[in-house]
Amino acid sequence: MSELLLDVANLKKYYPIKQGVFNKTKETVRAVDGVSFKVNKGETLGIVGESGCGKSTTGRMIMRLIEPTDGKVIFEGQDILNLSKHEMRKVRKDIQMIFQDPFASLNPRQTVGQIIEEPMIVHKMGDRKKRQARVQELLELVGLSAYHAKRYPHQFSGGQRQRIGIARALAVEPKLIIADEPVSALDVSVQSQVLNLLQDLQKKLNLTYIFIAHDLSVVRHISNRVGVMYLGKMVELADSETLYREPKHPYTQALLSAVPIPDPENKTKRIILSGDVPSPAHPPSGCPFHDRCPVAKAICSEEIPHLRELADGRLVSCHLVD
Amino acid sequence: MSDSILEVSNLRTSFFTDDGEVPAVDGISFSIKEGEILGVVGESGCGKSVTSLSIMGLLPHPQGKIVGGQIMYEGKDISHLKEAEMRKLRGNDLAMIFQEPMTSLNPVFTIGEQLTEAIRLHNHMSKQEQNNRAVELLKLVGLPRATELLKEYPHELSGGMRQRVMIAIAMSCNPKVLIADEPTTALDVTIQAQILDLMLKLNQETHTAIMLITHDLGVVAQVCKRVVVMYGGKIVEEGDVKDIFNHPKHPYTEGLIKSIPDLYSKKDKLYSIKGSVPKPGSIKKGCLFAPRCDYVMDKCKEQVPELLGSGHKSRCFLHQDEA
Numbered sequence: 001m002s003e004l005l006l007d008v009a010n011l012k013k014y015y016p017i018k019q020g021v022f023n024k025t026k027e028t029v030r031a032v033d034g035v036s037f038k039v040n041k042g043e044t045l046g047i048v049g050e051s052g053c054g055k056s057t058t059g060r061m062i063m064r065l066i067e068p069t070d071g072k073v074i075f076e077g078q079d080i081l082n083l084s085k086h087e088m089r090k091v092r093k094d095i096q097m098i099f100q101d102p103f104a105s106l107n108p109r110q111t112v113g114q115i116i117e118e119p120m121i122v123h124k125m126g127d128r129k130k131r132q133a134r135v136q137e138l139l140e141l142v143g144l145s146a147y148h149a150k151r152y153p154h155q156f157s158g159g160q161r162q163r164i165g166i167a168r169a170l171a172v173e174p175k176l177i178i179a180d181e182p183v184s185a186l187d188v189s190v191q192s193q194v195l196n197l198l199q200d201l202q203k204k205l206n207l208t209y210i211f212i213a214h215d216l217s218v219v220r221h222i223s224n225r226v227g228v229m230y231l232g233k234m235v236e237l238a239d240s241e242t243l244y245r246e247p248k249h250p251y252t253q254a255l256l257s258a259v260p261i262p263d264p265e266n267k268t269k270r271i272i273l274s275g276d277v278p279s280p281a282h283p284p285s286g287c288p289f290h291d292r293c294p295v296a297k298a299i300c301s302e303e304i305p306h307l308r309e310l311a312d313g314r315l316v317s318c319h320l321v322d
Numbered sequence: 323m324s325d326s327i328l329e330v331s332n333l334r335t336s337f338f339t340d341d342g343e344v345p346a347v348d349g350i351s352f353s354i355k356e357g358e359i360l361g362v363v364g365e366s367g368c369g370k371s372v373t374s375l376s377i378m379g380l381l382p383h384p385q386g387k388i389v390g391g392q393i394m395y396e397g398k399d400i401s402h403l404k405e406a407e408m409r410k411l412r413g414n415d416l417a418m419i420f421q422e423p424m425t426s427l428n429p430v431f432t433i434g435e436q437l438t439e440a441i442r443l444h445n446h447m448s449k450q451e452q453n454n455r456a457v458e459l460l461k462l463v464g465l466p467r468a469t470e471l472l473k474e475y476p477h478e479l480s481g482g483m484r485q486r487v488m489i490a491i492a493m494s495c496n497p498k499v500l501i502a503d504e505p506t507t508a509l510d511v512t513i514q515a516q517i518l519d520l521m522l523k524l525n526q527e528t529h530t531a532i533m534l535i536t537h538d539l540g541v542v543a544q545v546c547k548r549v550v551v552m553y554g555g556k557i558v559e560e561g562d563v564k565d566i567f568n569h570p571k572h573p574y575t576e577g578l579i580k581s582i583p584d585l586y587s588k589k590d591k592l593y594s595i596k597g598s599v600p601k602p603g604s605i606k607k608g609c610l611f612a613p614r615c616d617y618v619m620d621k622c623k624e625q626v627p628e629l630l631g632s633g634h635k636s637r638c639f640l641h642q643d644e645a
Binding site: 050051157158159160187188189190191192193195196199214216217218220221222240241244254255256257258259260261262263264265266267270272273276277 | 365366480481482483510511512513514515516518519537538539540541542543544545563564567568577578579581582583584585586588589591592593594595596598599
């Protein structure tokens with residue numbers, strides 16, 4: 001059994017909507033509403049869901065880039081939500097993030113060398129010479145060349161910029177990397193290059209990933225376990241093989257069937273959900289999915305289902321699954 | 323076999339920048355038949371969007387220019403029409419929907435105003451008739467509460483609903499050809515499934531031909547019958563969707579299909595095409611794909627292959643003998 005690295009328990013983020021002269025809280029948007037999961041060392045946990053389901057907020061809360069309303073984030077046995085700003089900064093050396101937009105996440109006025117070196121300066125690692133040697137090493141590790149250190153981000157393509165973002169994340173030798181939609185801005189041919197790079201690096205450096213994405217096939221490819229989120233809640237969490245072979249939650253089933261398969265012979269019947277994701281300010285009563293669920297029963301609109309473990313080890317929150 | 327309604331032959335579109343002429347579309351030819359759904363696939367910078375803008379006469383002025391070739395719509399060349407004449411065609415016969423449902427609607431006008439604008443410009447109808455038509459269109463694209471929606475503003479709608487409104491606007495004058503440029507790229511998968519379903523339904527009911535531009539091979543496989551694959555401003559492969567997916571001829575198409583992670587089975591390692599898409603105009607000699615190709619031969623670096631074949635065409639020296 002592998003070692004536990006991160007334990008997220010009942011994580012919540014509520015945003016108050018304030019109105020009027022007295023700034024009275026009128027409503028609350030439940031962006032993330034009680035999400036729990038564990039991440040073991042060396043594995044990749046994928047988190048999928050549609051826009052507004054809270055997957056990115058969850059990722060950012062683990063790094064405390066967004067302060068959670070409630071819950072626990074236990075990293076290597078230590079609840080990092082109680083840490084001071086100063087202590088938190090030290091923890092961030094172990095948890096790094098890769099962002100979606102390779103165009104917006106790199107400072108256009110810095111050279112690639114400066115971008116990659118900066119986290120090492122922040123964390124006071126080595127002297128100038130050592131850091132620069134490390135920059136060269138990192139560039140080569142992510143498939144670029146040492147001479148690229150003197151160039152500026154605009155001189156690179158999207159895929160290369162994402163490699164720079166990865167090199168920056170690796171600079172401080174993190175244990176956990178949270179990748180928030182790292183390949184969704186890239187073309188298919190470049191996407192596969194970056195996915196392969198992430199996998200190679202994981203093997204080489206024994207990294208742990210939390211991989212947040214909306215593309216189900218990408219998540220399946222890279223993850224050992226996958227969690228599906230809907231409206232701020234985790235609705236199903238299982239081994240990726242189990243989840244994709246036999247999704248249990250009706251939302252997971254609909255989500256999987258909606259993916260267009262690149263095979264013209266495969267015209268499986270799609271489950272087309274009606275309507276849109278409801279607003280997280282007014283979630284439906286009971287199960288958040290019941291108003292779009294094709295198999296909803298009376299109980300679904302009355303009681304909120306809880307995430308429970310099935311015989312095959314997966315976690316599902318649905319009243320109708322045995 | 324029905325006749326082609328839109329025929330593009332040897333179209334060349336260039337952008338004139340400070341660094342000189344950049345060929346974005348470099349001699350492409352294809353046709354769309356009545357009621358057909360044609361897929362145009364390619365990665366960023368392959369010229370697929372510029373092709374659609376050329377057809378619609380919407381190239382950025384004055385940098386973008388059609389420098390050669392013809393665009394025949396119902397037997398008439400529309401590539402150099404005057405703006406006033408083009409305006410009669412646009413919206414009426416040729417309509418377009420864009421990728422960004424957030425930015426392609428005007429935030430300060432109601433849905434009703436934007437929807438009736440196209441109807442008003444192309445038809446003589448009373449206010450009441452215009453409104454009735456608008457309601458009818460919103461129902462056609464599957465939007466509930468149509469009458470109330472007319473009075474709402476774009477920000478009150480979700481992304482999927484906005485894209486439905488865009489489709490309603492595009493369909494308002496019963497166009498013969500609908501150009502859809504990445505219509506579902508900004509949408510979530512479940513909403514994407516709804517929109518694709520809607521487009522298929524409209525295609526069957528109204529017999530509008532659709533040119534679907536996308537980078538998503540999954541969407542193409544599910545929706546289109548015929549596919550054109552573009553790379554570096556040229557068509558590298560063209561054919562029936564089944565032939566393209568089952569027996570891709572061009573190494574680029576083959577590479578693209580192999581790079582997609584599979585939803586049903588897990589591979590250890592993904593195939594990836596080495597390198598990245600070249601800048602337009604940077605490769606002067608030989609096949610544009612040669613530097614990234616696994617099967618590259620000496621010949622490929624010297625000569626540009628032709629698009630050859632009957633039915634299933636490809637631009638590759640590997641398949642020139644079969645043609």
